[in-house]
Amino acid sequence: MEVVSSNRMFEGMQQVVEHRSEQLSSDMRYGLYLPDNYEDNRASLLWLSGLTCTHENFMTKACAQRVASELGLALIIPDTSPRGENVPDDPQGAYDFGLGAGFYVDATEPPWSEHYRMRSYVLDELLPGVSSEFGLDTDRVAISGHSMGGHGALTLALSNPGRFRSVSAFAPICAPTQCPWGQKALSGYLGDDRNTWRAHDACALIEDGARVPEILVDQGLDDDFLAEQLKPELLEAACERAGIDLTLRRQRGYDHSYYFIASFIEDHLRWHNRRLGG
């Protein structure tokens, strides 16, 4: 792992780290914010970004570092897909499949299955690698994300009980088996057998018995993708049936952008920090 840039921001360092990923057969970069104010074995938040993003969007636009610095919380910010000339992309260059759109699953369909293994990359390679390299506490990790990354945060937390102390999301794709973005991605990466999709759909996971104690979600009511792609009402119904303590905040006037994320990231960081024992 090589630190390729390092900028001081608030009381800490915003770094970009490059490494070779075995899971993705790809050279990858991720963002890492390390506050000065920390103990050894510090807690961290894993942030999963949305469609079209790289590791950079959250680093430069969300201003999460201010509160992370205050709380002594590290921020780990992966890219959203494998990268490089040898990595196949959507033949039409669509924004919602292929590069920038890994959907946090391990693809089983060729030609995607060789590189598109973002789930295993994040869980089994990036998190252990970063934690070991930079002295993070693997027992105190929170997870959050936006849109496709909100889907990633919910599904990774639900399907790995105990791995994350807390989970939240901004405008998540709540039921990818029931929306165009999700159906395109899941059929492309996993094939047409819809039974294989359920492990990558937060609502289906909950229906099938997966549990987390509580979830925090912020959703802008002026989000253009709300009705067709995001469907928070399905998550609300699934949580209600399952007895999961969901706090779903419908935010009047806010849209799908990082302006929305920046406005509420402080609430999420403080919420996670309380659950991380901070």
Next chain:
Amino acid sequence: MEVVSSNRMFEGMQQVVEHRSEQLSSDMRYGLYLPDNYEDNRASLLWLSGLTCTHENFMTKACAQRVASELGLALIIPDTSPRGENVPDDPQGAYDFGLGAGFYVDATEPPWSEHYRMRSYVLDELLPGVSSEFGLDTDRVAISGHSMGGHGALTLALSNPGRFRSVSAFAPICAPTQCPWGQKALSGYLGDDRNTWRAHDACALIEDGARVPEILVDQGLDDDFLAEQLKPELLEAACERAGIDLTLRRQRGYDHSYYFIASFIEDHLRWHNRRLGG
């Protein structure tokens, strides 16, 4: 003036406005943040950006809107040069002259003199136009900026006594007549008579008698441009001789980026707000 985008952020709206500039003979865009929390005739901060920037950098990367919203302060964020196919650019496409590098002067040399009139644009067209269109108080305007825009903030405030209530800067080009960026820009836009340059150099203006009551400057000590281009020690000496109350904060570890600006913009906004009667 046409609002071309509007995103809710914190308790206010981040807008982009398009208009035809007579001064620049160019269609221009600027950023405007309007907090909900304001009185009629609200105070504002004019932010001038640095080399290569557009109106977007400060909007998306500085996260100034959080505190601006709390204080009820509008943010006015112009572009850094005229734009459009008919506007000449540096023949070699240099980043430090031409497009993205208007230097907040009115060019007198052809071919630049037709469009490159950023000083008159900001002072005589944009500020009055925005104030009238959006109900801002022209008596309560603060000015700040970064690098080339820090130069702009200092020189516009010094040469327009009473026009701005307060002036601050991040890593400003303090003495453009004495550094490569400034010498290239001033000779290109104004010609080789160095006497004409002095009106666009903060240190020379102060030597020639221009005064403001006080100045706040933040400067990162890990800024790659510090010694060759920025020279805050010259501003410090000029202010000391002139009896100007300069607060120059040398910030250890910080560089020239927006990570640095985001880290200290809150201090500047609160400092300005006290002087704006807020």
